[in-house]
Amino acid sequence: MERIYLDHAATTPMHPQVIEKMSEVMGTLYGNPSSIHSFGREARHQLDEARQAMALSIGAKPNEIVFTSGGTEADNLAILGAAKAYSDRGRHIITTSIEHHAVLHACQNLEKQGFEVTYLPVDETGRVSVTDVEQALRDDTVLVTIMYANNEVGSIQPIEEIGQLLKEHQALFHTDAVQAYGLLDLDVKKAGVDMLSVSAHKLNGPKGTGFLFAKEGIKLSPRLYGGEQERKRRAGTENLVSITGFMEAVKIAKKEAVKKSEQYLLLKKRFIHTLEEEGVSFQLNGTLDGSLPHIVNLSFPGTNVEAMLVNLDLAGIAASSGSACTAGTVEPSHVLVAMFGKESERTVNSIRFSFGLGTTEETIKTAARETAKIVKRLLK
Structure with a gap:
């Protein structure tokens, strides 16, 4: 794998x-x-x-x-x-x-x-x-x-x-x-x-x-x-x-900063576009513009953080969340609570994907397709 x-x-x-x-x-x-x-x-x-x-x-x-x-x-x-x-x-x-x-x-x-x-x-x-x-x-x-x-x-x-x-x-x-x-x-x-x-x-x-x-x-x-x-x-x-x-x-980093920023922004857009092609429902937490190029935080309605992270890991994909998952309970991300309020579903169904050294367009496409499969499976 x-x-x-x-x-x-x-x-x-x-x-x-x-x-x-x-x-x-x-x-x-x-x-x-x-x-x-x-x-x-x-x-x-x-x-x-x-x-x-x-x-x-x-x-x-x-x-x-x-x-x-x-x-x-x-x-x-x-x-x-x-x-x-x-x-x-x-x-x-x-x-x-x-x-x-x-x-x-x-x-x-x-x-x-x-x-x-x-x-x-x-x-x-x-x-x-x-x-x-x-x-x-x-x-x-x-x-x-x-x-x-x-x-x-x-x-x-x-x-x-x-x-x-x-x-x-x-x-x-x-x-x-x-x-x-x-x-x-x-x-x-x-x-x-x-x-x-x-x-x-x-x-x-x-x-x-x-x-x-x-x-x-x-x-x-x-x-x-x-x-x-x-x-x-x-x-x-x-x-x-x-x-x-x-x-x-x-x-x-100083030599490669501009090139890397452009590359990561393209990867971010490719990741989102691939999810859209796969027909899964998601919402972007934050904005494409005015944000760091290597971070994309997505809310997947109807899922939960713990199940998503476990299934992503089983599929070989390392991602994370601002939520602390311990003993089967999920503590909502304080960042998402500040952005959307305590009652928002986004606080417990959002995943952060972040790119860097070794991330390619092919790995991004693969990861997005696997993520889409997991979301569809969890929603059944």
């Missing part, structure tokens, strides 16, 4: 060049970047080169890049770190109801510590309103954290407009760009953001590494205590092997 991987929004396979680069570093650069001898200096040179590449990829300065263990830590460092560092200015935070749990749970943790959080709604396309952000702003707002693009439905948020809005306000602006980085052209100055989170494993790099862009001059209360690595913002010896692999993945 042919296995087809359509869950690239969850994680991506490592690019062969990334694996090659990491293998090379594993065997040659074992010094601690904080050591002053020649072995340490060689490791430090590699770390500096990676930091430069990351900074260049988003229009930042090298000293504004903080290497982390991934997107979750980057989000936590930005949100908890900034909230604590600037609590003397106010204790109000603004976010949206469709954020990744790394953001939502960090905000909920701050609520337990006396902070007040406003969770903004989104429309049926999964976008937040700039007007809603403006109306939620208060004199004591210290942080606004809104994702660049949603990981479940792919909706791209009006980040530049929000950045412009916050230009004259004291609030820091953070964006979780984990799903957007590597596909969209990100420029921190143009976007008007103060902090931006990224993870390597979403763009064919290794798991367990990422970075936080923190604009020069921004104070962050550290989440880890230890050495003085990362300019005292993130203690712990840097994961040089993974960071080097991350650098390689970023270089590849």
